[in-house]
Each structure stands twice: as C-alpha cells, then as structure tokens.
Amino acid sequence: xxxxxxxxxxxxxxxxxxxxxxxxxxxxxxxxxxxxxxxxxxxxxxxxxxxxxxxxxxxxxxxxxxxxxxxxxxxxxxxxxxxxxxxxxxxxxxxxxxxxxxxxxxxxxxxxxxxxxxxxxxxxxxxxxxxxxxxxxxxxxxxxxxxxxxxxxxxxxxxxxxxxxxxxxxxxxxxxxxxxxxxxxxxxxxxxxxxxxxxxxxxxxxxxxxxxxxxxxxxxxxxxxxxxxxxxxxxxxxxxxxxxxxxxxxxxxxxxxxxxxxxxxxxxxxxxxxxxxxxxxxxxxxxxxxxxxxxxxxxxxxxxxxxxxxxxxxxxxxxxxxxxxxxxxxxxxxxxxxxxxxxxxxxxxxxxxxxxxxxxxxxxxxxxxxxxxxxxxxxxxxxxxxxxxxxxxxxxxxxxxxx
Amino acid sequence: xxxxxxxxxxxxxxxxxxxxxxxxxxxxxxxxxxxxxxxxxxxxxxxxxxxxxxxxxxxxxxxxxxxxxxxxxxxxxxxxxxxxxxxxxxxxxxxxxxxxxxxxxxxxxxxxxxxxxxxxxxxxxxxxxxxxxxxxxxxxxxxxxxxxxxxxxxxxxxxxxxxxxxxxxxxxxxxxxxxxxxxxxxxxxxxxxxxxxxxxxxxxxxxxxxxxxxxxxxxxxxxxxxxxxxxxxxxxxxxxxxxxxxxxxxxxxxxxxxx
Numbered sequence: 266x267x268x269x270x271x272x273x274x275x276x277x278x279x280x281x282x283x284x285x286x287x288x289x290x291x292x293x294x295x296x297x298x299x300x301x302x303x304x305x306x307x308x309x310x311x312x313x314x315x316x317x318x319x320x321x322x323x324x325x326x327x328x329x330x331x332x333x334x335x336x337x338x339x340x341x342x343x344x345x346x347x348x349x350x351x352x353x354x355x356x357x358x359x360x361x362x363x364x365x366x367x368x369x370x371x372x373x374x375x376x377x378x379x380x381x382x383x384x385x386x387x388x389x390x391x392x393x394x395x396x397x398x399x400x401x402x403x404x405x406x407x408x409x410x411x412x413x414x415x416x417x418x419x420x421x422x423x424x425x426x427x428x429x430x431x432x433x434x435x436x437x438x439x440x441x442x443x444x445x446x447x448x449x450x451x452x453x454x455x456x457x458x459x460x461x462x463x464x465x466x467x468x469x470x471x472x473x474x475x476x477x478x479x480x481x482x483x484x485x486x487x488x489x490x491x492x493x494x495x496x497x498x499x500x501x502x503x504x505x506x507x508x509x510x511x512x513x514x515x516x517x518x519x520x521x522x523x524x525x526x527x528x529x530x531x532x533x534x535x536x537x538x539x540x541x542x543x544x545x546x547x548x549x550x551x552x553x554x555x556x557x558x559x560x561x562x563x564x565x566x567x568x569x570x571x572x573x574x575x576x577x578x579x580x581x582x583x584x585x586x587x588x589x590x591x592x593x594x595x596x597x598x599x600x601x602x603x604x605x606x607x608x609x610x611x612x613x614x615x616x617x618x619x620x621x622x623x624x625x626x627x628x629x630x631x632x633x634x635x636x637x638x639x640x641x642x643x644x645x646x647x648x649x650x651x652x653x654x655x656x657x658x659x660x661x662x663x664x665x666x667x668x
Numbered sequence: 669x670x671x672x673x674x675x676x677x678x679x680x681x682x683x684x685x686x687x688x689x690x691x692x693x694x695x696x697x698x699x700x701x702x703x704x705x706x707x708x709x710x711x712x713x714x715x716x717x718x719x720x721x722x723x724x725x726x727x728x729x730x731x732x733x734x735x736x737x738x739x740x741x742x743x744x745x746x747x748x749x750x751x752x753x754x755x756x757x758x759x760x761x762x763x764x765x766x767x768x769x770x771x772x773x774x775x776x777x778x779x780x781x782x783x784x785x786x787x788x789x790x791x792x793x794x795x796x797x798x799x800x801x802x803x804x805x806x807x808x809x810x811x812x813x814x815x816x817x818x819x820x821x822x823x824x825x826x827x828x829x830x831x832x833x834x835x836x837x838x839x840x841x842x843x844x845x846x847x848x849x850x851x852x853x854x855x856x857x858x859x860x861x862x863x864x865x866x867x868x869x870x871x872x873x874x875x876x877x878x879x880x881x882x883x884x885x886x887x888x889x890x891x892x893x894x895x896x897x898x899x900x901x902x903x904x905x906x907x908x909x910x911x912x913x914x915x916x917x918x919x920x921x922x923x924x925x926x927x
Contacts, residue, residue, distance in 0.1 A: 563774035566735055567788035567840055568764035577787055581778050659778070 304631070313626040314636050315388045320620065321636070324456015324611045330448060333440045334459065335396060342404040344433055350411025351426065352658070364412045373408070376401050434470070452530035456611035458640060460530070464612060465599040465644075468537040472598070473591075475538065476545025481575075483550060494546070501543035506601055510536050510608050533605050541598045548594055552587030553579065585659045592652035596645045613637055685713035686746075687844055687875045688734055693743035695729060703729045704740065705899040711844075714873040718886040718907075721896035722922060727879045730896065731846045734877065735766040748843055764792060767837030771849040773829045775821035781808070781832050782817040785839040793840070800839065807835040811865045827858030831865055838869075845869065847878040883926065887911055895919045 278284040314321070323334055353364055380401035384394040415423075441463065443449030455463065482494035501509070513536035514529065556579050564574035584591075606615035617633045620626060626633075688711040695704040703726050711717050719727045732738040733745060736752055736759045745752045747762045776784050785804035789795050808814045811831040813824075821829055830850055837845055847866065851859040863885050870876060870889045880886065886893050886907055893910040895903045895918070903916045911927075914920050 557772075557774075559770055559772050559774035560776065562737055563768075563770060563776070564788075566737060566763055566766070566768040567836070568760060568792040569788055570760060570792075573791050577791065578776055582776075585778065 309632045309635075310629055311386075311632055313620065313629040313632050315386075316626075317616075317620045318387045318389070320616055321457045321613065321640075323459040324616055325454050326456065326459065327450060327454065330443075330450055333447065337437050337440045338400055339403060340433060340436065342400045343407050344430065346404040346407030347411045347426070348430075350408045350413075351415045351423075352654070354412045354415040373405055376404065434466075452528050455530065457616045458613055460605075460610065460612040461599075461602050462644070464530075464534050464537060464602045464605065464610075465595075467534045468541050468598055469595050471538045472541035472545050475542035477549055477580075479542060479546035480549035480553060483546065484553060498543045498546050501540055502547070506537075506540050507604050507607060509540055510604060512536075514608050529608075530610060533608060533610060537598065537601065537605075540601075541594060544594050545591060548587045548590040549583065551590065552583035552585070555586040556582045585656070588652060588656055588659070592648060596648055599644055599648070600641060613640065687711050687713050687715075687748055688877065689744075689746045690730075690733070691744050693730070693733060693740050693745060695726075695733065695738065695740040703899055704733070706743070707896075707899070707901050709894065709901060709904070711875060711877055713875055715891045716870045716876045716878065716889055717892050717894060718890040719877065719879045719894045719896060720881065720886065720922070721902075722925075725896040726899040727896050728848050731848060731877050731879055734844075734846055735763050735768055737768070764840065765842055766844045766846060767840055767842035768846045768848065769830070769833050769837055769850050771852050773821070773826070773833045773853075775829055775833055775836070777821050779820075780817070781813075781819055781821065781824070784821065784832060785836050788836075789839050789841075804835070804839055807838050808832070810838075810868075811835045812861070825858060826854045827861045830854060830858075830862045834862075834865055834869075844875045844877070847876065847880065849879050849881070851880065851882060881926065883911070895922060897922065 277287040323331065326334065349369075353366075353369065380397045384397045389397075439445050439447065441450065441455065441459070442452070479494045479498060482490045483498065485491050485494070510533060513532050517532050517535075560578055560582065561574055564578040565571075569577070602612055603614040605612050606618060609615070611619070614637065617637055621630050621633055688709065690707060690709045693704050693707045694702075696702050707726070707730055709717070709730075719731065721727050729738055733740050733752075734747060748765050750758055750762055752758060752762065775781075776787065779787060782801065782804055785807065786797065786800045789800045789803075790797050805814065805817060808817055811834055813828050813831055813835075816824060816828060816832075821832065824832065834845075834850075850866070851862050854862060859882070863882060866876070866878070866885070867889050878885075878890070890907050892904055893907050894901060895910070895914075895916070897918050903910065903914060903919045905914065909915075910919065911923065914923060
C-alpha cells in the first residue's frame with residue numbers, strides 16, 4: 266500500500282504544477298463520470314435495448330433459421346481460439362514463447378465476465394445465456410488446446426491451417442444466405458450487427474487484393490496501367506462515399522445487363538469495396554515507397570524474377586510499413602457502413618432508426634446511440650488490437666535497425 | 669578459418685577461360701550524363717580484378733552493368749558465354765550465375781539470416797529446402813558466423829551483415845562474384861573481418877570483380893588492378909606495377925591522393 270501511495274505521489278504530484286494539473290483533471294473526470302453514471306443508472310431506460318437486442322444483433326433474420334447464426338458464431342469462436350493459441354505457441358525463432366502472458370489472462374477474464382454479465386443485463390432467456398457462456402467456453406478451451414498442443418502438430422497440417430479462414434468465410438456465407446440444402450434467407454432480411462459486420466468484412470477482404478493491384482499498377486512501367494490506376498484512385502478519392510453509394514444504387518442496374526446487377530445489399534457491398542480499394546492503394550503505395558531500392562536490386566541480383574522479388578522481398582516489407590494505415594482504413598470502412606442506413610439498408614444505424622421511430626420507445630435515443638457507439642468501439646478496438654499484435658509479431662525493431 | 673598468407677596465393681592470373689568480356693561499353697543516364705565512355709575489360713576464370721578510382725568515375729556503374737542492374741547503350745558485354753541483350757531470359761540466367769555484394773549489404777530485414785541465404789536457391793534454383801539449409805549453415809560457418817543463423821539482420825553488426833551478404837551470394841553457387849565497395853559503409857574495425865572472408869574466397873579461385881578503396885587488399889589479393897576515371901578505363905596492370913610504377917599520369921595522380 267505504501268509503495269502504491271509513493272508511486273501515485275511520484276506520478277501525479279511530483280511538482281506543484283503537476284499536482285495542480287492532476288487535481289483539475291481528476292475533478293473533470295470524476296464530474297463527467299458521475300453525471301454519466303447518474304444518467305445511465307437513474308434516467309436511462311435500458312428496456313429499449315433489452316426489448317430489441319435480437320433486432321440489433323441480426324435484424325429481421327427469420328427466427329426459425331437463427332440457429333445457423335449461432336452455429337456460425339460458434340465456428341468463429343473456435344477459429345478465434347485456435348488462431349490465438351497458435352499465435353502464442355509459435356513465437357518467432359529468436360523469441361521465447363510465453364503461453365499465457367498477463368494480457369491474455371486479463372482478456373480471458375474479461376470474456377468470461379462479459380459472457381456471464383451481458384446476457385443477464387439484456388434479460389435474455391436462460392437457454393440463450395447458456396449459449397453465450399458455451400461460446401466463450403469453446404473459445405477459451407480451443408485457445409488452451411492450440412497453445413498446449415499446437416506445436417506438436419505435423420508441419421503439413423500447420424501449413425494448411427490458415428486456409429481454414431477463407432473456408433470459414435465461405436461456410437459463413439452459406440450459413441447466412443442459405444443454399445446447399447439450407448433455406449435461403451434474402452439479403453433484405455439481414456440486419457443489425459450481422460449486416461454491418463458482413464458488409465465491412467466483405468469490403469475489407471476484397472479491397473485488399475484490389476488495392477494491392479492498384480498500388481502496383483500505379484508504379485507499373487506500362488503507361489496504360491499506370492494512368493488507369495491513377496485515374497481510378499484519384500476519381501474515387503475525390504468523391505464522397507455517400508454520392509458513390511447513391512450512384513451505385515442507381516447506375517449499376519443500367520451498367521450491367523439485366524439480371525447481372527447484384528441485389529441492393531450486394532451492390533452497396535461492392536461500392537464500399539471499390540471505394541476502400543482506392544484508399545488502400547494509397548496506403549500500400551506509401552509502404553512500397555518505404556522499401557529501399559537496394560532490396561529489389563539484391564533480390565534481382567540473386568536471380569529472382571520480378572514477381573518473385575515482389576512477393577518474397579518487397580511486399581512483405583511494404584505491407585508491414587503500411588499495416589497501421591491499412592488498419593486505419595479498415596476501421597474507417599467499418600464506421601462508414603453507417604452511411605448504408607441512408608440508402609435504406611438495415612445495418613446497425615438503420616436498425617437503430619427504426620427502433621427509435623417505434624412509439625413504444627420514443628425519447629430514448631440516448632440509450633440507443635450509446636449502445637451503438639459501444640458496439641462500434643468494440644469492433645474497432647479489436648481490429649486495432651489485432652493489428653498491433655500483428656505488428657509486434659512482424660517485429661518493427663528488426664526492420665528499422667537494418668542497414 | 670585459416671587465413672592464407674599472400675605467398676600461398678597463386679598470383680599468376682589464370683589464362684584461358686574468359687568469364688567477363690566488356691567491349692566499348694557506353695552508358696548515358698536518362699539525364700544525359702555520360703557515365704561510361706567506351707570501357708573495355710576482360711576477366712578470366714579464377715581471376716580477382718580490383719577496380720579503383722575516384723568517386724564518380726563510373727566504377728560502380730561499370731560492374732553493375734555486368735549483371736544488368738544498369739543498362740548500357742553501346743558496346744557488348746558477354747558473361748560466361750552469354751551476351752547481355754534486351755532478352756530478359758538472358759538477364760535472369762546471367763544474374764543466377766553472377767553474385768553481387770553491395771555497399772549497403774541489402775540483406776532482407778524481414779527474414780532471418782538463414783532464410784536470407786535460402787530464399788533464392790529455393791525459389792530460383794528450385795532446390796529442396798533441407799539441402800539448401802545444410803549448405804547455408806556450412807557457408808555461415810565459412811564466413812565465421814555460424815551461431816547467428818536464427819538472428820535477424822538488424823541484430824547483427826555491419827561486418828557480420830556484410831559477411832551474411834557474401835554467404836547469401838555464395839549460396840546461389842555463382843561463377844562470378846561482384847563486390848560493389850563492400851567495406852565502404854563499415855566501421856574501421858569491421859573492415860578486416862570482411863576483407864579476410866574475401867581473401868579466403870580468392871584463395872578458392874572464385875572469379876571476383878571488386879570495386880574498393882582498400883589498397884592493401886588490392887596489393888595482396890588482386891591479379892590485376894583497374895583504374896577508372898571520368899567514365900573511362902585508364903589503366904589495367906598487375907598490382908605491383910600499378911602501385912609502384914603506373915604507366916599513366918592519371919594513375920599517378922590518383923595514387924598520390926590515396927597513398
């Protein structure tokens with residue numbers, strides 16, 4: 266206790282000026298926190314969230330088909346657990362692996378606490394509560410198993426594991442949309458967080474290869490390719506997303522022959538993808554510019570072809586440099602999905618607007634917007650956390666110190 | 669690592685097989701600068717040729733034309749029987765046979781030392797990884813850094829990095845090694861360890877063309893010394909003659925400046 270006091274004193278009250286700043290800031294924080302808590306506890310009516318939690322989560326997805334989404338959630342939890350465990354059990358060759366670092370233990374504790382507390386707060390039925398708890402149990406169990414036994418897996422199997430992720434995405438699409446024997450659920454029935462995540466993950470996954478090609482095109486020696494890429498990137502970056510979204514809704518039908526024009530939800534997803542690709546191309550370009558010319562020369566002087574040199578030498582370094590700004594793009598892409606509510610899609614914000622328009626919940630906009638903000642924050646924060654973990658793994662130190 | 673004394677080195681330049689033949693090579697940079705003005709050079713198999721000259725004399729540009737890192741507008745260059753032309757297949761074939769060591773090392777910072785060595789042999793020569801790794805370990809031992817195989821380039825000293833770069837070039841089993849000022853960006857105390865490695869390579873009769881300012885190395889190891897100035901080959905001579913009694917006035921002025 267004594268050391269804690271001493272540390273506080275050292276950190277907050279080292280000099281009179283420090284002390285004054287600390288006192289003022291503490292007062293501001295305490296004031297803000299207490300008025301927020303007063304609102305959250307005594308004024309806010311969280312019934313609006315409790316009553317509409319399913320709507321916020323999946324929109325009007327048919328109730329009798331919702332087991333498919335539960336199955337998908339379980340698969341996602343499993344995949345998260347396995348990749349998390351494998352990441353910890355396979356440190357880089359020059360590092361000693363720690364199977365359970367302190368942050369991981371905190372994360373697991375938080376997950377368990379949330380899986381117990383959240384369903385209770387939302388007033389979900391015991392059966393649903395149990396499902397949430399078992400999702401987290403699956404995640405933690407596989408995290409432990411992969412961390413404990415991952416290293417013993419045969420190398421061939423370990424190489425195949427990453428292929429599971431795109432496979433999972435395809436399985437997820439089938440589970441959500443139907444097909445292969447499942448009743449089809451039309452995209453107009455998807456909504457809430459489900460639609461938000463679907464739109465943003467689709468755009469993130471596809472804008473990456475597109476943006477990469479555009480960035481390479483911009484540096485190409487073929488004039489047509491170079492000018493085409495520049496034109497595309499500059500046009501997209503010069504137009505607001507909302508205009509492009511409306512343009513997409515109105516024009517794609519004319520541009521593509523009858524029947525080929527995708528359904529409204531997919532049209533929006535494609536516009537988002539094409540929009541994000543232009544920004545991603547610029548992020549990748551800055552990464553490419555950061556790789557010294559000598560790297561390409563060294564690779565070429567060893568007899569590597571241009572594609573080999575780019576794939577094995579230039580791009581890995583360029584993408585590591587570009588990673589933070591790419592993730593920044595992904596985060597703003599996730600937030601940009603709220604614009605889809607303006608073209609009538611029922612993603613999180615669209616759902617929220619229908620809920621707020623419901624006479625039964627009039628005057629509770631604050632609760633709804635607050636929930637939305639927290640949900641978005643969770644998504645963006647996990648993207649940010651993942652990116653920082655990846656950055657650490659790709660070791661900036663080794664790269665920045667090389668001569 | 670046994671260090672050969674100069675006396676044990678066979679100093680007679682091996683005659684016969686011509687490894688590199690450059691004839692009247694002219695190069696203009698895109699900005700119009702005339703970098704190479706009709707350079708001639710013949711390098712025989714197993715020969716060590718050192719190119720010296722003031723900065724801006726075109727030494728680096730010249731050896732970079734040997735593996736097509738620089739293009740040239742006039743003249744011909746034949747490397748190991750293959751004539752350099754716009755034919756991309758020829759360029760790739762030549763680059764496979766010609767290793768290059770750079771002033772700035774240019775190691776791949778995102779790969780471990782071992783992977784730096786193994787990347788090209790596995791990708792380009794399609795050799796089995798295990799076999800290449802075994803060879804890589806042997807090469808690292810040969811350049812005296814066997815214990816650093818798992819480290820990353822950024823964790824090594826400049827001298828160690830340059831020795832890795834030499835091992836990386838050797839791992840492709842090239843017929844010719846080009847050195848572009850290999851010690852110029854090293855701290856003085858690290859120059860020796862790199863030169864020792866190069867001296868051992870010379871003792872193994874690897875064909876080498878070295879751009880360097882290291883007079884001692886040139887005297888002890890080179891079969892012939894080339895002086896370049898203002899984009900021209902001024903003099904080609906055996907080291908003893910070059911350093912004691914150069915035939916050209918330009919060479920004498922250069923030696924006055926550096927000795």
